[in-house]
Amino acid sequence: MIKILVKQIGEYKKDAIITPVFTVLEVVAELLVPYAIAALIDQGIEAGTCVTSISTAASASAGFACNLRQSMFENIQTFAFSNIDRFSTAGLVTRMTTDVTNMQMAFQMCLRIALRAPLMLICSMAMCLLINAKLSMIFLVAIVVLAAATALIMSKAMKIYNHVFHRYDDLNASVQENISAIRVVKAFVREDYENEKFTKAAAKLYELFVRAEKLEALNMPVMMFIVYGCILAVSWFGARFIVAGSMTTGSLTSLFSYVMTAFSSLMMLSMVFVMMTMSAASGRRIAEVLMERPGITDPASPIDTVKDGSIDFDHVSFSYRQGSGEKTLSDIDLHIRSGETIGIIGGTGCGKSSLVSLISRLYDVDSGSVRVGGEDVRSYGLEALRGQVAVVLQKNVLFSGTVMDNLCWGKAEGYMDEYRNACRMACADEFVERLPEGYESWVERGGANFSGGQRQRLCIARALLKSPRVLILDDSTSAVDTATDTRIRKAMQTAIPGTTKLIIAQRVSSVQDADRILVLDNGRVSGFDTHEGLLKTNSIYQELYEVQTKGGGDFDDQ
Amino acid sequence: MKDLMPLMGRVMGVMLREYMGQFCLVVALILIAAFATLRGTLFMRELVDVYIKPMIGVESPDFGPLAQALLRLALVYLAGLLCSYGYNLLMAVISQGTLKKIRIQLFSKMESLPIRYFDTTPHGDIMSVYTNDVDTLRQLIGQTIPQLVNSSVTIVITFISMVCLNIPLTVLTLCMVAVMLLAASKLGGRSSPSPAPPSPTRLY
Numbered sequence: 001m002i003k004i005l006v007k008q009i010g011e012y013k014k015d016a017i018i019t020p021v022f023t024v025l026e027v028v029a030e031l032l033v034p035y036a037i038a039a040l041i042d043q044g045i046e047a048g049t050c051v052t053s054i055s056t057a058a059s060a061s062a063g064f065a066c067n068l069r070q071s072m073f074e075n076i077q078t079f080a081f082s083n084i085d086r087f088s089t090a091g092l093v094t095r096m097t098t099d100v101t102n103m104q105m106a107f108q109m110c111l112r113i114a115l116r117a118p119l120m121l122i123c124s125m126a127m128c129l130l131i132n133a134k135l136s137m138i139f140l141v142a143i144v145v146l147a148a149a150t151a152l153i154m155s156k157a158m159k160i161y162n163h164v165f166h167r168y169d170d171l172n173a174s175v176q177e178n179i180s181a182i183r184v185v186k187a188f189v190r191e192d193y194e195n196e197k198f199t200k201a202a203a204k205l206y207e208l209f210v211r212a213e214k215l216e217a218l219n220m221p222v223m224m225f226i227v228y229g230c231i232l233a234v235s236w237f238g239a240r241f242i243v244a245g246s247m248t249t250g251s252l253t254s255l256f257s258y259v260m261t262a263f264s265s266l267m268m269l270s271m272v273f274v275m276m277t278m279s280a281a282s283g284r285r286i287a288e289v290l291m292e293r294p295g296i297t298d299p300a301s302p303i304d305t306v307k308d309g310s311i312d313f314d315h316v317s318f319s320y321r322q323g324s325g326e327k328t329l330s331d332i333d334l335h336i337r338s339g340e341t342i343g344i345i346g347g348t349g350c351g352k353s354s355l356v357s358l359i360s361r362l363y364d365v366d367s368g369s370v371r372v373g374g375e376d377v378r379s380y381g382l383e384a385l386r387g388q389v390a391v392v393l394q395k396n397v398l399f400s401g402t403v404m405d406n407l408c409w410g411k412a413e414g415y416m417d418e419y420r421n422a423c424r425m426a427c428a429d430e431f432v433e434r435l436p437e438g439y440e441s442w443v444e445r446g447g448a449n450f451s452g453g454q455r456q457r458l459c460i461a462r463a464l465l466k467s468p469r470v471l472i473l474d475d476s477t478s479a480v481d482t483a484t485d486t487r488i489r490k491a492m493q494t495a496i497p498g499t500t501k502l503i504i505a506q507r508v509s510s511v512q513d514a515d516r517i518l519v520l521d522n523g524r525v526s527g528f529d530t531h532e533g534l535l536k537t538n539s540i541y542q543e544l545y546e547v548q549t550k551g552g553g554d555f556d557d558q
Numbered sequence: 559m560k561d562l563m564p565l566m567g568r569v570m571g572v573m574l575r576e577y578m579g580q581f582c583l584v585v586a587l588i589l590i591a592a593f594a595t596l597r598g599t600l601f602m603r604e605l606v607d608v609y610i611k612p613m614i615g616v617e618s619p620d621f622g623p624l625a626q627a628l629l630r631l632a633l634v635y636l637a638g639l640l641c642s643y644g645y646n647l648l649m650a651v652i653s654q655g656t657l658k659k660i661r662i663q664l665f666s667k668m669e670s671l672p673i674r675y676f677d678t679t680p681h682g683d684i685m686s687v688y689t690n691d692v693d694t695l696r697q698l699i700g701q702t703i704p705q706l707v708n709s710s711v712t713i714v715i716t717f718i719s720m721v722c723l724n725i726p727l728t729v730l731t732l733c734m735v736a737v738m739l740l741a742a743s744k745l746g747g748r749s750s751p752s753p754a755p756p757s758p759t760r761l762y
């Protein structure tokens with residue numbers, strides 16, 4: 001772990017090394033001061049080296065933090081969904097902010113003090129030994145005891161800090177949820193409830209922090225106890241030595257001044273230890289992110305073209321938490337020909353989204369295999385695969401930028417008529433072209449200034465622009481009126497006949513004229529046939545059809 | 559730096575509103591602890607002059623008075639030690655409590671803001687108020703404030719004892735300190751073009 005973190009100092013090594021050098025100079029200057037006649041000049045030197053070492057330490061640690069953040073960010077970009085699920089978004093946020101700040105502070109402190117304090121300590125100890133070896137033995141014993149006590153306290157505190165950062169994650173999760181879902185919170189007037197939830201999380205964090213800090217507060221009296229004990233002992237035995245004639249009063253006085261120097265460097269050291277315990281927990285959390293290997297990577301020799309749009313599921317099982325035994329999909333065996341239009345239908349949470357996420361390899365299967373164009377998805381390069389399998393996610397997102405920027409995202413260099421074409425197919429042209437600035441209109445973050453249906457249509461257009469071999473629409477027309485929905489499906493039928501289309505829907509009307517319809521039930525295939533076939537054989541489908549075609553009127557009659 | 563003063567005032571305001579009693583107690587405890595330290599320093603001077611010198615060359619020296627003095631000192635030290643433990647404990651509660659209070663205030667303030675605010679402010683910025691900015695406050699409260707109180711008490715006590723000991727030397731020392739501070743601020747100002755501090759006041 002330390003090796004990984006140290007590597008991140010990177011180009012700031014120079015500053016990191018210079019700092020201790022300046023610190024040594026600083027200590028030397030400080031120790032020389034009492035002996036120097038021209039005290040003024042020496043103080044000038046000291047102030048100079050001191051300021052220099054502060055600024056190099058600051059630059060080294062800021063650089064370190066910057067490198068840490070950058071590497072974490074780069075690594076996170078390679079993460080698969082499963083990696084992100086493991087850390088949670090809020091957890092990653094805490095790691096990139098609070099934990100890095102802790103590391104930065106600790107690093108800066110270490111550079112400045114971790115060398116200086118022990119150096120001062122050793123020097124003053126050496127002076128004590130020179131003055132009176134016998135008396136200094138008291139000192140040595142004291143330091144051993146002190147080290148043991150500190151280690152004990154710190155190891156206890158460390159355990160608490162490990163919990164503290166978990167709480168931080170919870171707190172940030174609560175904040176993040178509230179920021180991104182503020183509309184829901186407001187719509188349901190849940191502010192008080194959320195406030196209460198946050199207050200609880202904050203209180204928990206407070207408790208843990210107070211517990212850790214109270215433990216650390218013990219450090220100070222323990223240290224004072226030992227140092228004061230030393231002073232008393234030195235006074236007593238020193239007096240005896242002097243009276244007996246084996247020591248002079250002058251050396252007793254200088255002994256005291258060195259004891260005080262040692263005392264202050266011990267104080268600084270314990271401060272460093274406090275910082276270190278806190279940052280050790282942070283360091284571990286950062287190292288975890290840096291060491292995390294993406295759960296999904298390109299194979300050694302990736303295939304980079306998808307031959308056709310056929311999709312095969314061979315006895316696929318899948319669960320979000322591997323080894324939990326709880327299967328989200330079990331024994332799925334499907335064979336879809338290139339160019340077919342497949343409807344997927346089934347109750348909420350039955351695994352429709354999970355099924356299609358396996359096709360673009362957002363997750364990997366537990367057993368069995370998924371093949372696209374006849375090859376296992378794991379043998380493609382991710383870019384090639386995802387370039388050819390376009391998914392319009394259930395939770396679609398637009399980014400801040402112009403409408404054009406958002407569309408370009410699907411394809412690097414498009415031409416105006418291609419955009420128009422895609423928008424026409426997705427029925428997005430009707431409202432985009434009515435906007436005063438057309439394709440240059442600004443999209444707010446998350447697409448907040450577009451309606452739900454408009455957003456969905458823009459996302460479909462974005463996916464169409466990739467001219468993919470496989471197009472997956474995960475409940476992508478749920479917010480579009482039925483007539484437009486039909487028009488979109490008709491347009492796709494005629495415009496991209498070669499593309500395999502998977503349409504997940506809640507409405508039977510959205511899938512009934514697909515070539516075949518897949519009925520999922522609780523992670524298993526319940527039926528896979530044409531509309532007519534299913535109506536005859538599949539009870540789940542029959543039920544759905546009855547309820548949806550007869551409409552709400554029947555319920556009123558009952 | 560200019561932003562820091564009103565911020566400090568605000569944080570101190572929250573702190574004092576919540577923990578007035580405890581804070582006064584902390585100041586009192588710090589005073590006692592500092593006094594104990596001072597007592598120890600003064601004793602070291604006395605040790606040689608008052609207790610050891612008279613015993614040198616005496617046939618059968620009487621260590622009784624010294625033992626008594628050391629015992630008294632030990633008691634003073636013990637008191638100082640307990641006080642410093644006490645104020646560290648209190649400080650943990652005060653600083654973390656203040657942070658908790660600020661976090662909660664931030665959050666409920668955020669919940670009360672109109673949706674327009676969330677549409678127009680980058681979410682990352684809002685998030686960073688809770689992470690980076692509150693962390694900066696944590697540093698400020700957890701380290702700077704106790705240090706500030708501690709150092710100012712130490713300075714005052716040292717100054718008083720210096721005045722008691724020798725007035726001309728005190729004046730000289732003060733001049734030297736002024737020169738040093740001036741030099742340090744000049745040098746410091748030049749060599750650290752530190753990035754602008756984050757402004758934790760945006761939301762709060």
Ligand SMILES: Nc1ncnc2c1ncn2[C@@H]1O[C@H](COP(=O)(O)OP(=O)(O)OP(=O)(O)O)[C@@H](O)[C@H]1O
Nearest residue numbers: 085320321328347348349350351352353354355394
């Ligand atoms: N990221 C995840 N981590 C853990 N479990 C998940 C995750 N996503 C989904 N699940 C679980 O997997 C199951 C299937 O979810 P899935 O999203 O595939 O359902 P769905 O059929 O798409 O439902 P809907 O019609 O509501 O979109 C659900 O029980 C859900 O709890």
Ligand SMILES: [Mg+2]
Nearest residue numbers: 352353354394
């Ligand atoms: Mg779904």
